[in-house]
Amino acid sequence: MIRSSIARPRILLILFSLGLAPLLPACTTDPASGNEIASASEDGLRAFRSEDELRDFLGRLQRQRRAEADLYEESMDAEAHPMPAPPPVAQAGPSEDAAPEEGITNNQTAGVDEGGIVKSRGDLLIVLRRGRLFTISTAGGEMRAIDSIDAFPPGASGGSSWYDEMLVRGDRVIVIGYSYPRGGTEVNRFRLSADGQLTFEDAHHLRSNDYYSADNYASRLIGDELIFYTPLNLYYGGDDPLAALPGVKRWTGEGQENFERIAGPGQIFIAGDLFDDPDDGATTLHSVTRCNVASENFDCTATGVIAGWSREFYVSQSAVYLWVARDNTADANAQRTAHIYRLPLDGDRPSAIGASGMPIDQFSFLEQPDQDRLNILVTGSSHSPAIEIPRGSSGAISLIQVALADFGDGSTDVAPGDYRTFGVVEGGAYEMENRYVGDHIVYGYGRLSAYAGAGRPRVFAARLDGGDATQIDVAHGVDRIEQLGADAVVIGSGTGDKLGFSAIALDGTPRIADVFTMPAAGQGESRSHAYFYRPDAGSRGGASGTLGLPISRRVEPRFQQLLGSSAAMLFLRRNDRRFSLAGTLDAQVEGVVDDNCQASCVDWYGNARPIFLGNRIFALLGYELVEGRMRDGQIGEIGRLDYAPRMASVRDAEASPGD
Numbered sequence: 001m002i003r004s005s006i007a008r009p010r011i012l013l014i015l016f017s018l019g020l021a022p023l024l025p026a027c028t029t030d031p032a033s034g035n036e037i038a039s040a041s042e043d044g045l046r047a048f049r050s051e052d053e054l055r056d057f058l059g060r061l062q063r064q065r066r067a068e069a070d071l072y073e074e075s076m077d078a079e080a081h082p083m084p085a086p087p088p089v090a091q092a093g094p095s096e097d098a099a100p101e102e103g104i105t106n107n108q109t110a111g112v113d114e115g116g117i118v119k120s121r122g123d124l125l126i127v128l129r130r131g132r133l134f135t136i137s138t139a140g141g142e143m144r145a146i147d148s149i150d151a152f153p154p155g156a157s158g159g160s161s162w163y164d165e166m167l168v169r170g171d172r173v174i175v176i177g178y179s180y181p182r183g184g185t186e187v188n189r190f191r192l193s194a195d196g197q198l199t200f201e202d203a204h205h206l207r208s209n210d211y212y213s214a215d216n217y218a219s220r221l222i223g224d225e226l227i228f229y230t231p232l233n234l235y236y237g238g239d240d241p242l243a244a245l246p247g248v249k250r251w252t253g254e255g256q257e258n259f260e261r262i263a264g265p266g267q268i269f270i271a272g273d274l275f276d277d278p279d280d281g282a283t284t285l286h287s288v289t290r291c292n293v294a295s296e297n298f299d300c301t302a303t304g305v306i307a308g309w310s311r312e313f314y315v316s317q318s319a320v321y322l323w324v325a326r327d328n329t330a331d332a333n334a335q336r337t338a339h340i341y342r343l344p345l346d347g348d349r350p351s352a353i354g355a356s357g358m359p360i361d362q363f364s365f366l367e368q369p370d371q372d373r374l375n376i377l378v379t380g381s382s383h384s385p386a387i388e389i390p391r392g393s394s395g396a397i398s399l400i401q402v403a404l405a406d407f408g409d410g411s412t413d414v415a416p417g418d419y420r421t422f423g424v425v426e427g428g429a430y431e432m433e434n435r436y437v438g439d440h441i442v443y444g445y446g447r448l449s450a451y452a453g454a455g456r457p458r459v460f461a462a463r464l465d466g467g468d469a470t471q472i473d474v475a476h477g478v479d480r481i482e483q484l485g486a487d488a489v490v491i492g493s494g495t496g497d498k499l500g501f502s503a504i505a506l507d508g509t510p511r512i513a514d515v516f517t518m519p520a521a522g523q524g525e526s527r528s529h530a531y532f533y534r535p536d537a538g539s540r541g542g543a544s545g546t547l548g549l550p551i552s553r554r555v556e557p558r559f560q561q562l563l564g565s566s567a568a569m570l571f572l573r574r575n576d577r578r579f580s581l582a583g584t585l586d587a588q589v590e591g592v593v594d595d596n597c598q599a600s601c602v603d604w605y606g607n608a609r610p611i612f613l614g615n616r617i618f619a620l621l622g623y624e625l626v627e628g629r630m631r632d633g634q635i636g637e638i639g640r641l642d643y644a645p646r647m648a649s650v651r652d653a654e655a656s657p658g659d
């Protein structure tokens with residue numbers, strides 16, 4: 001299954017993880033109509049030939065939806081049973097003057113930065129929290145709060161808007177959010193001076209539905225190119241069906257801005273079978289927008305794929321991959337339950353191939369350029385005659401390995417021989433985790449809790465170049481799988497409120513290298529950015545290094561709103577593959593302050609991160625930045641900065657809550 005995102009309460013929908021990005025296909029102009037059309041000489045998906053063709057197609061979808069709504073209203077009492085809400089929808093190189101920064105984010109793909117809540121530029125840290133940006137200087141071995149600014153335009157209200165992701169490129173800070181009153185995905189740019197001062201530059205809005213995902217990140221940055229995904233529901237385009245196409249508008253503060261279309265029919269693609277029979281899953285325009293963050297006018301363009309609404313995405317250095325399930329397919333073992341779309345970053349035409357099953361999340365994908373193939377771990381499918389799926393299981397788990405040359409117009413399917421089926425998912429697994437580590441795929445499932453179903457936790461590792469999966473028993477739940485140098489680490493809750501860490505050695509036969517158990521603790525955050533491992537300089541395969549992860553401890557209810565669940569940062573040392581406790585850097589609970597929050601007052605993306613900056617170690621814990629120093633394998637606090645925008649007591653906050 002595709003893991004569903006946890007919806008924000010404000011939209012009352014289950015949102016799914018989202019997808020991202022390409023450059024435009026080569027296009028020519030139709031001399032008769034003036035419309036752009038995709039080059040017919042390229043293999044790949046079908047582009048719409050004209051505005052009239054696209055308008056007719058979208059109009060057909062809208063008429064179909066209206067007819068379905070009429071039938072629904074006739075069969076039910078509309079007042080007592082209101083119509084349910086629709087599903088959620090909605091190559092520039094590095095600049096010469098922008099030096100690469102040390103990475104402090106646990107990105108999935110090297111060279112592809114992901115939007116997060118903390119970034120660095122030189123000795124500056126930039127933090128996005130609760131609708132505001134903050135800069136902190138670490139120069140001279142110190143910590144100093146420099147500046148703060150609203151993450152939204154001056155003179156605008158941040159109410160009913162959510163600012164979740166931030167990226168930094170050169171002297172620009174880019175904040176990504178979603179604004180209901182201003183309509184769509186909001187992109188705000190700020191200038192960052194050498195000494196850390198922030199100045200609002202401009203704001204733009206993209207036509208979209210809410211992009212939020214509980215697991216994935218909406219934005220990516222490759223060089224000067226900002227790349228992100230926005231979904232658009234094709235059933236609701238108003239009087240003009242083309243009003244559903246991707247558009248951008250610049251915020252002026254006057255409230256009269258109109259969206260300017262940034263994609264024509266030649267930039268909208270569809271698989272041939274969905275064009276012929278749109279009732280078989282053509283509901284959503286999955287648009288990928290690319291904006292040059294270094295350009296004065298924030299130049300943007302977009303391309304889109306029309307498909308179903310349930311999706312997952314992955315961004316490699318050469319392409320964006322989008323897995324879209326077919327809405328009307330009930331048989332999980334059918335030859336085709338989805339399309340895999342490939343959107344190249346070099347300007348080639350998007351392409352697709354049919355497939356069966358569902359990826360677990362974005363970490364199920366890995367492009368191997370040297371092998372010219374894409375790997376995807378999927379559940380719910382089996383093309384091996386030796387595999388029988390027993391009742392009560394969650395289906396088979398298989399590794400799809402498809403050659404990039406096999407992507408085409410979407411009419412063909414992944415060959416049965418390109419599925420390596422490892423076995424079945426047993427015990428009614430509630431959720432699964434997976435990660436590619438070196439030349440292995442590591443996956444597992446099992447929670448030590450009542451709701452997760454029966455069965456002990458299971459972890460498996462398989463080489464990408466062939467062979468069976470090796471089962472590895474772990475004594476705790478499988479809540480997270482991450483890279484640990486050349487090895488993997490499985491992290492999960494154990495019995496008695498313990499948090500377990502199992503290092504998996506992947507040289508030779510996969511096996512447990514070491515286990516560490518932290519008593520009276522649980523994970524403080526589940527997002528991938530909350531984890532970081534820094535190998536020691538010169539350590540072969542990262543066999544020695546330092547691991548950081550937020551942990552939760554019991555906090556009084558009056559502190560939870562501002563602190564969240566991450567009350568401490570746990571650090572483990574690893575020496576020659578052996579774990580040892582380095583200690584924790586803790587939040588100062590009694591010092592929690594009322595920040596008089598006005599916008600984006602829920603930390604949907606968390607508020608705690610381990611930060612390794614040069615030879616220094618920090619813990620971001622809400623409005624505190626705590627520095628630690630490692631001596632003889634033990635971390636001790638050497639400094640603490642409270643950068644909160646307003647100082648007040650928790651008692652004052654209870655009397656007059658900022659939210």
